[in-house]
Amino acid sequence: MCSAVPLSRSAPVVCSASAVREFGRRYVAEYLARHRETDYPDDLVARMRALGVFGATVPVGFGGSGLPSGEVLEIIYELARAWQPLAGMAGTHLKLCRDVERHGTAVQKQTLLPAMASGEMICARGYTEQGRTDPERLAATITLKEAHGILNGRKNWVTNALHADRILVVARRDEIAQCVIVDPARPGVEVGADLPRPGMLGVSLAEVRLSGYEFDPELELLGGPECDVTTSLRGHDVTRYLTRAIGSADAVLAWLCAFVESTLEQRAPEVGSVMAARVGQIAIQVAAMRAVWRDAISTAPGVTADEAKVFCTTVLHGVMSEAIGVCGGTGYASEDATLTRHYRDAVALQVFGAPNDALLTQIGERTLAVERQAAGQCLDGYLP
Numbered sequence: 001m002c003s004a005v006p007l008s009r010s011a012p013v014v015c016s017a018s019a020v021r022e023f024g025r026r027y028v029a030e031y032l033a034r035h036r037e038t039d040y041p042d043d044l045v046a047r048m049r050a051l052g053v054f055g056a057t058v059p060v061g062f063g064g065s066g067l068p069s070g071e072v073l074e075i076i077y078e079l080a081r082a083w084q085p086l087a088g089m090a091g092t093h094l095k096l097c098r099d100v101e102r103h104g105t106a107v108q109k110q111t112l113l114p115a116m117a118s119g120e121m122i123c124a125r126g127y128t129e130q131g132r133t134d135p136e137r138l139a140a141t142i143t144l145k146e147a148h149g150i151l152n153g154r155k156n157w158v159t160n161a162l163h164a165d166r167i168l169v170v171a172r173r174d175e176i177a178q179c180v181i182v183d184p185a186r187p188g189v190e191v192g193a194d195l196p197r198p199g200m201l202g203v204s205l206a207e208v209r210l211s212g213y214e215f216d217p218e219l220e221l222l223g224g225p226e227c228d229v230t231t232s233l234r235g236h237d238v239t240r241y242l243t244r245a246i247g248s249a250d251a252v253l254a255w256l257c258a259f260v261e262s263t264l265e266q267r268a269p270e271v272g273s274v275m276a277a278r279v280g281q282i283a284i285q286v287a288a289m290r291a292v293w294r295d296a297i298s299t300a301p302g303v304t305a306d307e308a309k310v311f312c313t314t315v316l317h318g319v320m321s322e323a324i325g326v327c328g329g330t331g332y333a334s335e336d337a338t339l340t341r342h343y344r345d346a347v348a349l350q351v352f353g354a355p356n357d358a359l360l361t362q363i364g365e366r367t368l369a370v371e372r373q374a375a376g377q378c379l380d381g382y383l384p
């Protein structure tokens with residue numbers, strides 16, 4: 001039932017942020033200039049494979065680069081700066097590599113990780129269902145009958161669903177949440193059409209429907225039949241979404257500066273001064289975003305990743321619309337769609353990972369609890 005995955009035969013490559021930066025600047029810009037944004041970027045994915053991007057987090061013993069999280073974030077940053085959908089696809093895949101490493105059985109690690117590291121097997125994640133982002137509310141179900149598992153459910157948005165080799169689908173079995181390693185080529189899986197959307201194009205986004213999907217619980221339930229991934233789902237880390245916001249901010253600022261420089265000569269001097277001031281306003285906001293990001297990913301953060309994600313994605317939204325305004329007609333419509341592409345792509349950063357409003361509620365409740373406790377301690381000091 002479970003198709004054994006062959007170990008990768010290609011030599012492991014050590015991935016580096018500088019190689020990914022070079023890839024972004026040299027190939028992605030050129031690719032986007034020559035291809036429709038809606039086409040699946042086969043060439044770029046092949047280059048990412050060759051650069052070792054898909055194995056960045058995977059331990060060396062399983063054919064990856066085993067990079068520390070700071071370097072992996074630099075890679076995500078470079079991909080996001082070049083083209084957000086690439087960061088989405090790679091970021092999800094790397095998260096799933098970590099999940100296999102953390103929860104997988106010895107056999108699953110041995111069969112899956114080398115193929116995932118080489119990019120021979122690219123994985124997608126089917127977790128959220130509309131309005132159901134908490135593990136205990138998921139409607140998708142797993143039923144075990146002796147040596148058989150059956151999966152039913154519907155995942156509304158799965159990045160890269162149309163090209164993924166495996167989809168890791170989270171569902172409930174009674175009181176626990178489990179993750180099934182689904183082969184989309186097998187019966188019981190239906191992947192819908194690419195969903196219409198303003199941005200995050202290129203890499204597909206589709207609904208995945210599972211009806212009576214049969215699987216082997218020992219081999220295809222991540223971590224085996226008793227593995228509960230609820231705690232891991234609750235501890236969802238938003239750092240990579242935050243990092244992607246910085247990638248877009250830096251790309252937009254660089255593009256804006258190049259545009260202003262290249263058009264200064266044709267403008268009246270006073271207009272040039274006004275534009276410089278507007279660039280200054282944007283530069284301050286981007287510098288603040290970078291500072292918050294650096295702090296949030298440092299070893300002793302003063303700001304949490306969820307606070308930083310809300311701050312940076314919200315500021316980014318203003319930065320992008322102001323940048324489009326500064327560039328006038330060229331900002332809104334031009335052959336080089338860098339500005340509008342980042343604008344369309346990065347709006348999604350407020351939604352996925354975790355919606356900003358949901359994070360704000362958590363942050364607010366946490367803050368109120370801390371203040372309540374501090375006020376209680378103060379009062380204690382005054383009480384006889």
Ligand SMILES: Cc1cc2nc3c(=O)[nH]c(=O)nc-3n(C[C@H](O)[C@H](O)[C@H](O)COP(=O)(O)OP(=O)(O)OC[C@H]3O[C@@H](n4cnc5c(N)ncnc54)[C@H](O)[C@@H]3O)c2cc1C
Pocket residue numbers: 092124125126127128129130131132133155157158159160200205348351352353354355356357358359361
């Ligand atoms: C481009 C894109 C790619 C995606 N890729 C994937 C993927 O690969 N895999 C996957 O599993 N999912 C994916 N998703 C789904 C994404 O994770 C969800 O859209 C996201 O978690 C929000 O869930 P929802 O759409 O059900 O919104 P809802 O939960 O219905 O939220 C709607 C609104 O309700 C409010 N809200 C929700 N919860 C709270 C709360 N606790 N407190 C206050 N307000 C709240 C917020 O304003 C929120 O914006 C993707 C989505 C997009 C747009």
